[in-house]
Amino acid sequence: MSNQYITNKEQLLSNLVGYVESRELIAEREKIGSDFSEDKGKNTAEIAKLHPKRLNLEVTEIFQETPSTKTFRVRSARGALPPFQAGQYINLFVNIDGVETARPYAISSCPTHRDYYDLTVKIVKGGFVTNYLLNDVEVGQTFSATSPIGTFYYNPIIHGKKLVFLAGGSGGAPARAMIESVLSRGVDADFYLVYGNSFAEDVIFQDTFRALAQKHENFHVMEVISRPEEGYEGLTGYLTGELINEAVSGVDEVMFYVCGPTPFNDFCKSELKALSVADKRIRIECNGPPKNPSSIQNWPTEVSEEEMVTVKVRGKGEFKAQVGEPLLNSLERNGYFVENACRSGECSLCRVKLVEGEVFNPPEAKLRKSDETFGWVHSCVAFPTSDIEILY
């Protein structure tokens, strides 16, 4: 029956000019073509060359950089690690006392080193993960991590020929990668590092930066200490507009990279704005969820950060959470895994849908317009201000 039909259909279609020729072409190509069965796994392998979903890393060396900072050199048993653009980070998954969580760390080594990444970690007061890394992690420890990700890097198309990195504390980590990368590739640009630290003993990569400045005419470093000991002879104070103006001439042609603790970033931004630097010439690395969300504009004043609310995860369960804690963190502490990377509102990997209730989205949440319309939020910077139900 069906054969009969096909013959008739073929007969009918053969009235279309060009039809028969195409059938003949197909028959010819069938004789010589491949059916792609030899490509099993090829797509995944090709994608993994640049962007594997997970890296399995082992700590092979630990360097004490300053009294408050260590560098963890991590390698993969598989050999070369994926390339990255200097300034990018990996998100390191950790299990601390049974809690599965993660934190993003900028890679401080230069991308020309493919056999390892350096992760430089500075102590954060009360930091859950930094304390664990600095106090408990030894050589031989293994971690799972995302591949390198992030949008904070030198873009040769539009960043121009005068680059200024305003680093604060741990911001020295991506600064080193970016500076070494730009200098080693012979990029035709002048690079200035203005590096602010509270204490003189805390300047990470001090020797490296000084040596690079000696070696390369187009690299300049300026260290600034805000809480100097008596007798300190270098520059002191904050990274004010005045200081920046003195360090670099012609700020309107400069691309500024700003990376440090959030108050540092905010301060630098306002100083640069005061110098009339255009927004597009200021690149600020995101830096975690806001610490005091209730101090941000549009926070519902009737709700306090200490209040407890119920978070219901559709089809999975529910738990109590504190209003002032980012939703992603409370999900993790209650055993729910949500994919994540930047944990600062930007990458959107931790997107969940708010089905019921209210959350506060700070300016850090870089939501797509239609996500806002349909109630999707970035859980890493979303604060539940009422009982909520989510799905993901």
Add this chain to the structure above:
Amino acid sequence: MSNLEKYDAVIIGAGNGGLTAAATLARGGAKTLLLERHNIPGGCATSFVRGDFEFEVALHQLSGLGTEKNPFIMRKIFNELGVMDKVEFVEEHHLYRMTIKDEFDITLPASWKGIREVLIENFPDEEQGIKDYMLLCERVVLESFMGFKAALKMNSEDMLMKNSKHYAEYGLRSAKSVLDKHFSDEQLKTLLAAYWCYLGQAPRNINFVDLAMMLYAYGVFKPWHIEGGSQALSNALLESFLEAGGEVQFNAAVDQIITDKSGDKPKVIAICTEHGDVYETEQVISNASSVVTFVDLLDTDELPEGISQDFKSREIGTSAFCLYIGLDCPPETLGIKNASTFMGTTMDEDLMVETMATLNPPVATMLTCYNVDDPSFAPPGKSQVSLLCLQYGKVWDDVPVEDYADTKYAFAEHLIEQAEEFFPGFRSHIEEIEVATPLTMQRYLNTPGGSIYGFIQNPEDGEIHRPRYDQVEGLHMAGCWQGMGGFQPTYMVGQSTAKAVLKKLKAQRLAEQDQTQTQDVKEPANV
């Protein structure tokens, strides 16, 4: 592995085809699970945020919608899918501007009559050819929908030759041959073939009906885009799916389609995700590429024979190299007056196609600026554009990974140089820029070579030559790999595939009911 729930249907991938399939199934009462490897629905139909901008990734001009007064098929489909009240469509007022260096610079309006007038005004010597060509486009397109379909249904040669004679005579000829037949002016031919870019193949290698379809559909039913970008429609489709009780998981790639191999042909029984979760189902609609679906996901040792045979005559289609650019000025500052501009330095079709397979500076590029018709596409005083050329993914096979970033920036410079030539000052207004290569497309679409339109669409790859796969019981394809690429075709194929699955499910349910009733009757006798 953990065995979880059972579903009437599972959809692999939340691209256009997957989303319309999912919404159709759930709204049709089927218990449906949608699995997506990424964190967001849409596939190509998505957006991303950089700085002040939310960049549209893939939608240039939505076809098939028609106006409220003169509606076309997509309006009906979006209504059925429950999204018409969830998104705002924005009408564009031009088809495109095409400008070829040292040759011509002509803008076609979004009106069938208007197109004819502009063409005659610019090419008065070709007036009769223009009139004939446009009439032929109209006839071939309408016949392909009506007369030809009816003749096929009735299996009638008489009807075919009587009611679709223009389609029979010209539909499957190459677009180039029909252009050559009507015109002698090379500029006019180049201008009218501009939409080859949306098919990924040179005019000599596309069926006339496909090119005619685009000119007619955009000319009569207007080009559109979506407020908030195609992501808004993807989100709306997902919302409609969820409202109907559908379940979705993001960051959940499918690892395997599990089949029962005891019968004549393999039969879908379950799927397994990357997390090891197994969901029982007898109906799977795959929005992944055909190659990934059958070669990577299907658990049979060898490809089913019909699939293998079809694949042997296929080639992987083109990808694209795309710059997503935020400008610090409104479009008019740079003289961008319409949404879609095709730019080039040559009218040599062979050169255009050859260049797509190299890292040489592109000779044909496209610039889309959404702000022309919709200022909400960027913050006040700014605008976003996408600047792209077609390029085959294999070009990147030989680029060492450590040179990837430098190579992509170097190639991006070529595109910017071309834009600078047609829009002087372009470079100095770039505020944000993100570079996507064919490898980026591959990463986000999981298609071989980062293909954006599926297999190469040579004339012999048209739907008319390629029956829908039925070699695996319960496995259906919904995407651009068994038909045309682009938004309208993939939305449509998702819906029609799901409708067919709903029919099957209904028939199955009726059969089961019959059985239960028969058993009910029998049971008392047994007792």
